[in-house]
Amino acid sequence: MLLMKDVIQDGHPTLRLRAKEVELPLSDExxxxxxxxxxxxxxxxxxxxxxKYNLRPSVGLAAPQINISKKMFCIVAPHEKTGQLYKLAVINPKIISFSEEKTYxxxxxxxxxVDEEITGLVRRSKRIKARVNLVNLETREITKxxxxxxxxxxxxxxxxxxHLLGVLFVDKMEEYISDIEPLQFGE
Structure with a gap:
């Protein structure tokens, strides 16, 4: 079981590397x-x-954060309007388009x-399209x-x-964003 001690912190060189492709078929490791x-x-x-385990709450984790420089990450995040839960295990993703419309x-x-006391505003695209390999963690089936x-x-x-590009949110933080609307929850 992974714990917070397994998550490397800003300053560790692995966090600044471009992650490598994951070989398919997926190894047991x-x-x-x-x-x-x-x-x-x-x-x-x-x-x-x-x-019980002294964990910090999260909605995602990338392999470089546990000192494995490979293109894979997991997400467990609800949509702010529909409540639909996105639970994704992703390998070798490639974002192929970003909307010009931004949010944060x-x-x-x-x-x-990054130290839990640090949070920051980051401009993100409102919509993205990505090519991915989704892994079913029950059956090992991979869907392109x-x-x-x-x-x-x-x-x-x-x-x-x-994270797969060696970039942390602190690299993109802005002190104040006034020209775009923030993401609204519960509307």
Missing amino acids: DFNTLKDMMELVVNSQNEELTE LGGGEGCLS AVIKLNGFPGIVFQHEYD
């Missing part, structure tokens, strides 16, 4: 790593488990690999797909994707 990553994200959203999280983004994401899941995808 890569599959188990992806399962462990998903377990950490899911556990971090359970209040009882966050207390009004409360700021945070990251397990082109997915479209918007709202909160789209922001989370962009944040995790940045």
Whole structure:
């Protein structure tokens, strides 16, 4: 089971590397790593488990954050308007289009690999389209797909994707954003 001690922090060189492609078919090691990553994200959203294991809440985790420089990440994020839960285990993603229309999280983004006291405003595309390999963590089945994401899941995808490029949200932070609307929850 992955814990906070397994998540490397800003300043660690792996966080600044461009991650390598994951070889297919998926090795047992890569599959188990992806399962462990998903377990950490899911556990971090359970209040009882966050207390028991001293976890910080999260909605995503990329392999570079656990010192594995490979193109894979997990997301467990609800859509802010529909409540639909996006639970994705992704390998070798490629964002193929970004909307020109931008948004940001009004409360700021945070990251397990950055001191928990630091949050910041980051401009993100409102909508993205990405080519991905989605991994079913029950059956090991891999589905090649082109997915479209918007709202909160789209922001989370962009944040995790940045990790694969060696970029942290603190690199893109702005002190104040007044020319675009923040993402609204619960409307």
